[in-house]
Structures are given as structure tokens and as C-alpha cells.
Amino acid sequence: MPDELDVLERHPKTSEPGELMRPHNMTCFGCGPESPHGLHLEMYAGEGFSVDAKMPVQQWMEGGPGVIHGGILSSAFDDVMGMTPRLIGPAAVTAHLQVDFLQPIPVGKTLHLHAEILGKQRRKIYVEGVAHLGDPDRPVARANGLFVQIDVRAHFADHVENSAKAAEYLGGKPQL
Numbered sequence: 001m002p003d004e005l006d007v008l009e010r011h012p013k014t015s016e017p018g019e020l021m022r023p024h025n026m027t028c029f030g031c032g033p034e035s036p037h038g039l040h041l042e043m044y045a046g047e048g049f050s051v052d053a054k055m056p057v058q059q060w061m062e063g064g065p066g067v068i069h070g071g072i073l074s075s076a077f078d079d080v081m082g083m084t085p086r087l088i089g090p091a092a093v094t095a096h097l098q099v100d101f102l103q104p105i106p107v108g109k110t111l112h113l114h115a116e117i118l119g120k121q122r123r124k125i126y127v128e129g130v131a132h133l134g135d136p137d138r139p140v141a142r143a144n145g146l147f148v149q150i151d152v153r154a155h156f157a158d159h160v161e162n163s164a165k166a167a168e169y170l171g172g173k174p175q176l
């Protein structure tokens with residue numbers, strides 16, 4: 001992370017701490033309630049510049065016998081960490097994501113995910129993630145990511161027609 005950082009301020013219209021945050025896309029694999037095969041993560045704004053979510057580790061998420069697949073864990077981090085920019089302003093997309101898998105994460109447990117903005121420089125937002133199984137002092141995974149703020153209309157303009165929600169987006173009612 002660079003030394004010279006911008007001052008962080010919560011966006012006046014963002015969710016209050018403890019409030020459920022709106023999904024960024026109703027069919028998002030991570031947080032979209034209408035995603036047919038998604039994680040259906042419910043994200044809550046935390047104190048400061050943080051977001052929290054809980055994810056029951058279900059049988060279909062299995063990778064190694066009885067434990068979560070690494071890609072599912074990475075996806076969960078990606079989405080929870082990717083929600084933190086909404087606390088300070090424009091949406092951002094993942095440019096870089098690094099995950100440390102510290103302990104096996106058993107099927108049947110509930111994974112607690114916490115993401116926090118470490119700093120921002122221009123459009124770059126540096127975010128860390130941590131996951132545990134109920135005891136915050138015993139993390140089972142950690143992540144670091146770089147998210148880059150975008151103009152959502154321009155960024156998705158060439159792709160929105162492929163969205164399951166294309167009709168709504170192109171009909172002029174984007175769920176931004």
C-alpha cells in the first residue's frame with residue numbers, strides 16, 4: 001500500500017453501521033438474492049469502513065472432503081471486500097485479490113467474514129479481509145485486495161446486455 005493516502009470519509013448516503021447493504025446487482029454470484037447458484041451473502045455495514053457477512057458452509061461448497069472449496073472462499077472474500085468501497089463513494093471492481101488459507105473450513109460451520117478499507121489513493125482502494133468460525137481471535141483465512149473505483153455505466157456499457165437483468169438495466173431502471 002502506498003504511503004500517501006487520501007482522507008477516508010463515509011459517503012453521506014451509505015448504510016449506517018448495522019444496516020443491511022443493498023446488493024450491487026440482484027443476480028451477482030456473491031450477494032444477489034436472485035442468483036440461481038450464488039452465495040446469497042447478506043452484507044451488513046460495520047463501524048468505520050467495514051462490512052460483515054456470515055456464510056453457512058453448505059455441502060455444495062465442498063472442495064476437499066468435508067471442507068470448503070478455495071474458490072468459494074475466495075469468491076466470498078471478493079464480494080464482501082468489494083462491498084466496502086460503497087461505504088465511501090463510487091463502486092469499485094477487483095483489480096487484485098490475494099488469499100491466505102490458514103485452516104481447513106468445515107462444511108456445516110458458519111463462516112464469519114469481515115472486510116475493512118485500509119486506505120485509498122485516487123481510485124485505488126486497499127482492503128483487507130478476515131474470516132473466522134465464531135472466534136475472531138482464531139482466523140481461518142485472510143485476504144488482501146485492491147479495488148479500483150469505476151464509472152459503473154461506462155464500465156458495464158458493453159456487457160450489460162449479457163446480464164440476466166439486461167431488460168431492467170437497459171429499460172432505464174438500473175439498480176445502482
Ligand SMILES: CCCCC/C=C\C/C=C\C/C=C\C/C=C\CCCC(=O)SCCNC(=O)CCNC(=O)[C@H](O)C(C)(C)COP(=O)(O)OP(=O)(O)OC[C@H]1O[C@@H](n2cnc3c(N)ncnc32)[C@H](O)[C@@H]1OP(=O)(O)O
Pocket residue numbers: 024025030078079082083091092093094095096121122123124146148150152153154156157160169174175176
Ligand atoms: C449501462 C448500465 C450499467 C448498469 C450497471 C448496474 C449495476 C452494477 C453496479 C455496481 C457493480 C459494481 C461493482 C461490482 C462490485 C463487486 C463485485 C465483486 C468484485 C468483483 O468480482 S469485480 C469483477 C472482477 N474484476 C474485474 O472484472 C475488473 C477487470 N479490470 C478492469 O476493468 C480494469 O483493469 C480496472 C477497472 C481494474 C482498472 O482499469 P482502468 O483503465 O480503469 O484504470 P488503470 O489501469 O489506470 O488503474 C487505475 C489505478 O489502479 C492501478 N491498478 C490497476 N490494476 C492493478 C493491479 N492489478 N495491481 C496493482 N495496481 C493496479 C493502476 O496502476 C492505477 O494506479 P495509479 O492511480 O497509481 O496510476
